Amino acid sequence: MTQSTAQILDGKATAAAIKAELTTRVSVLAAKGIVPGLGTILVGSDPGSTWYVGGKHKDCAEVGIQSIRRDLPEDISQEGLLEVVRELNDNPECTGYIVQLPLPKHIDQDVILEAMDPDKDADGLHPMNLGRLVANVNGEMKSPLPCTPKGCVELLRRHNIELKGKRVLVVGRGVTIGRPIGLLLTRKEVNATVILAHTGTVDLPAELKQADVVIAAAGVPHMIKAEDLKPGAIVLDVGVSRVDDGNGKAVVTGDVDPAAADVAAWLSPNPGGVGPMTRAMLLANVVESAERQAGIA
Ligand SMILES: Nc1nc(=O)c2c([nH]1)NC[C@@H]1CN(c3ccc(C(=O)N[C@@H](CCC(=O)O)C(=O)O)cc3)C=[N+]21
Structure with missing residues (x-):
């Protein structure tokens, strides 16, 4: 076995630092009589989703954000879910909210996301906010950004890693990461060159070999092999x-083969990398939106 050489992009520590900063900003808002409130809508009882939603409420308590929870049965109708969406749109205590994804198959995700008030969209997944991200390549973004892409950019920025002029390969075209992240990375303040690979890509190893930066967001355990990476990536x-560990216990597994640590210059661990950053960026979106509503930002 060769020795691991990659430096760690520590999402856990970075997220903790961001949460401390957000706690201060929440107390500034509190002094003006404003309490940000995050709503969550969870449909069904998938253990993973239930765990994520629980984590979001814990995070809120840590930084002083109020949280509002709507747990709904798996068999709720689309109209029933829309009613809850409208209730949170109109609820003044809820300054931002998320609908936990994935939704059950009988519900049209696009209809639900479009029914949200874009100003309360804490995930940055409303088509209005995704559209604003498409339209704006320069200057400050005044609308919420998708949490995971925002977390990736922030994780790199806080490790002083510049992407200007670098060739970035994004693997995966999902709406929460793969499709929006290129829009962020090609903004003028980042200036990366981005290639978006997906299951229709013909020669993924050849693309990987040329990439200075790899963003693996396919959701396929260990699909990115160490030998395909460019050394120093x-x-x-x-x-x-979630993969069975062989003893009937589910363990979280990333897209990257652990041996990549011998080839890469920097590697974000999973767990402990982008996941905690996603959670921190959700809190940041809630605070930023409350600041905008208060006329501070
Ligand atoms: N509307 C919506 N917004 C989301 O942001 C959203 C979603 N739906 N559906 C599911 C995915 C997944 N996701 C994660 C969040 C945190 C960790 C996280 O903090 N993970 C920890 C612990 C991992 C563990 O032990 O389970 C870590 O990486 O260290 C992971 C994954 C948000 N998602």
Whole structure:
């Protein structure tokens, strides 16, 4: 076995630092009589989703954000879910909210996301906010950004890693990461060159070999092999899969083969990398939106 050489992109420590900063900003808002409130809508009782939603409420308590929870049965109708969406749109205590994904198959995710008030969209997944991200390549973004892409950019920025002029390969075209992240990375303040690979890509190893930066967001356990990477690459392992550990216990597994640590210059661990950053960026979106509503930002 060769020795691991990659430096760690520590999402856990970085997220803790961001949460401390957000706690201060929440107390500034509190002094003006404003309490940000995050709503969550969870449909069904998938253990993974239930765990994520629980984590979001814990995070809120840590930084002083109020949280509002709507747990709904798996068999709720689309109209029933829309009613809850409208209730949170109109609820003044809820300054931002998320609908936990995935939704059950009988519900049209696009209809639900479009029914949200874009100003309360804490995930940055409303088509209005995704559209604003498409339209704006320069200057300050005044609308919420998708949490995981925002977390990736922030994780690199806080490790002083510049992407200007670098060739970035994004693997995966999902709406929460793969499709929006290129829009962020090609903004003028980042200036990366981005290639988006997906299951229709013909020669993924050839693309990987040329990439200075790899953002692995396919959700396929260990699909990115160490031998395919360019030596010295910067690798963000974003995919999350739950895999049986052989003893009937589910363990979180990323998209990147652990041996990548011998080839990459920087590697975000999974767990402990982009996941905690996603959670921190959700809190940041809630605070930023409350600041905008208060006329501070
Ligand atoms: N509307 C919506 N917004 C989301 O942001 C969203 C979603 N739906 N559906 C599911 C995915 C997944 N996701 C994660 C969040 C945190 C960790 C996280 O903090 N993971 C820890 C612990 C991992 C563990 O032990 O389970 C870590 O990486 O260290 C992971 C994954 C948000 N998602």
